Amino acid sequence: MHPNALIDACAQLVRLALTFEHPADAVVSRFFRDNRGLGQRERAALAETVYTVLRKKLLFDHMAPSGSGPRERRLAILGFAHWQDEEARRSNPLAKHGARDFLRGALSDREQQWLAQCDAVQQSDLLERHRHNLPEWLVAPLKEQLGDAFWPEVMAMSQGAPLDLRVNALKEKRPQVQAEIAQAAIKSEVTPYSPWGLRVVGKPQLSKLPAFVRGAIEVQDEGSQLLALLVDAKRGEMVVDFCAGAGGKTLALGASMRSTGRLYAFDVSAHRLDALKPRLARSGLSNVHPAAIAHERDERIKRLAGKIDRVLVDAPCSGLGTLRRNPDLKWRQSPEALDELTAKQAAILESSARLLKPGGRLVYATCSVLPQENEAIAEAFSKAHPEFVPLEAGEVLAQLKVADAASLCSGGDAGTRYLRLWPHRHHTDGFFAAVWERKA
Numbered sequence: 075m076h077p078n079a080l081i082d083a084c085a086q087l088v089r090l091a092l093t094f095e096h097p098a099d100a101v102v103s104r105f106f107r108d109n110r111g112l113g114q115r116e117r118a119a120l121a122e123t124v125y126t127v128l129r130k131k132l133l134f135d136h137m138a139p140s141g142s143g144p145r146e147r148r149l150a151i152l153g154f155a156h157w158q159d160e161e162a163r164r165s166n167p168l169a170k171h172g173a174r175d176f177l178r179g180a181l182s183d184r185e186q187q188w189l190a191q192c193d194a195v196q197q198s199d200l201l202e203r204h205r206h207n208l209p210e211w212l213v214a215p216l217k218e219q220l221g222d223a224f225w226p227e228v229m230a231m232s233q234g235a236p237l238d239l240r241v242n243a244l245k246e247k248r249p250q251v252q253a254e255i256a257q258a259a260i261k262s263e264v265t266p267y268s269p270w271g272l273r274v275v276g277k278p279q280l281s282k283l284p285a286f287v288r289g290a291i292e293v294q295d296e297g298s299q300l301l302a303l304l305v306d307a308k309r310g311e312m313v314v315d316f317c318a319g320a321g322g323k324t325l326a327l328g329a330s331m332r333s334t335g336r337l338y339a340f341d342v343s344a345h346r347l348d349a350l351k352p353r354l355a356r357s358g359l360s361n362v363h364p365a366a367i368a369h370e371r372d373e374r375i376k377r378l379a380g381k382i383d384r385v386l387v388d389a390p391c392s393g394l395g396t397l398r399r400n401p402d403l404k405w406r407q408s409p410e411a412l413d414e415l416t417a418k419q420a421a422i423l424e425s426s427a428r429l430l431k432p433g434g435r436l437v438y439a440t441c442s443v444l445p446q447e448n449e450a451i452a453e454a455f456s457k458a459h460p461e462f463v464p465l466e467a468g469e470v471l472a473q474l475k476v477a478d479a480a481s482l483c484s485g486g487d488a489g490t491r492y493l494r495l496w497p498h499r500h501h502t503d504g505f506f507a508a509v510w511e512r513k514a
């Protein structure tokens with residue numbers, strides 16, 4: 075594709091994404107479906123450009139007005155240029171010239187002059203909002219929690235996430251799978267905390283890889299793997315994954331139960347549960363029972379009350395811990411939407427807790443970094459339910475031989491009450507989890 079046509083296509087995609095009517099990943103997938111002729115490199119350029127625009131929206135909104143031509147094209151030029159610079163910095167500093175040559179081929183003289191002016195802007199000349207690119211309502215809670223680590227977290231959140239895999243412990247061993255994918259030129263390192271994880275170098279295509287096809291690996295952030303690990307589901311138990319969605323954590327729980335016992339995968343979205351089915355088929359698990367429920371007080375839930383050994387509530391949340399993958403969320407979420415979400419989270423936790431038998435374990439988790447979706451929900455639940463004893467997440471993980479378990483946690487007297495993962499510290503998405511045991 076001619077560079078100019080590619081920049082125009084990027085501008086078209088930027089325009090679609092900036093309506094914020096749908097999640098950015100859905101907009102990108104739709105665009106690719108509607109433009110089947112696009113090659114792999116063009117797809118990568120399109121996706122990375124639009125994600126860079128979403129990540130740096132306030133900075134680009136500040137720079138764009140000084141240029142000419144359609145606004146979306148100016149945003150696309152900035153997105154493309156910043157993405158390429160980032161790539162060049164990561165892989166080969168000399169590559170920057172090559173990347174800029176390609177872009178120059180797409181730009182008019184006027185656009186080139188404008189881009190040079192934008193490039194000349196120093197960080198120190200910018201207002202804080204143009205450096206953090208966050209909505210104001212999100213800045214205060216992050217600064218309050220992070221202090222000096224606010225800027226490292228901003229940096230971490232403004233980059234893409236690494237590709238993590240979970241090895242299916244039911245079928246295979248991590249070292250063998252690592253060696254096998256290395257044969258297919260996929261380099262990886264074992265993840266520092268999860269015993270099941272591999273962190274892959276780059277973004278190779280996985281769907282045709284034999285290890286993927288036979289269910290030996292699944293794509294899953296290391297943080298998600300640690301949530302499943304905290305549940306510590308065992309052979310022969312009755313386990314509920316209350317908000318199972320497409321089943322990322324269900325599959326990890328099922329494997330840790332060695333495909334025995336009974337694992338219910340509930341969700342209000344039958345559509346999301348449908349996406350679990352092909353994954354389940356690959357996984358070789360035969361203990362999973364997916365079921366769509368109407369709401370958290372569904373009859374099915376009532377029938378299972380007091381019968382379950384372990385419950386995971388991977389609650390619907392703002393997703394603000396996943397800004398590396400979903401940068402549009404910071405523009406699509408709002409304080410009003412959060413109020414609704416926190417009420418839902420409390421209601422789901424309340425209902426799901428009834429499922430547990432005495433001695434059973436309850437895990438409440440989110441991929442949010444906001445205390446109101448996390449500690450506030452957990453503490454209100456503990457207060458209202460003295461029959462549920464909080465466990466130290468740090469101790470649970472240490473018993474499971476997770477390295478540096480205490481460093482993954484915060485809160486409580488010992489500072490290890492809750493799992494609290496941050497992109498800048500742990501190189502995972504932002505996650506929270508609280509663990510309780512129902513008194514016998």
Ligand SMILES: C[S@@+](CC[C@H](N)C(=O)[O-])C[C@H]1O[C@@H](n2cnc3c(N)ncnc32)[C@H](O)[C@@H]1O
Pocket residue numbers: 298316317318319320321322323324340341342343346367369370388389390391422
């Ligand atoms: C964070 S996602 C779950 C992701 C999933 N556990 C995974 O690992 O892939 C939250 C899920 O909660 C579901 N949900 C929303 N309200 C619910 C409710 N009242 N009861 C059960 N599930 C609900 C949503 O449909 C969504 O799939």
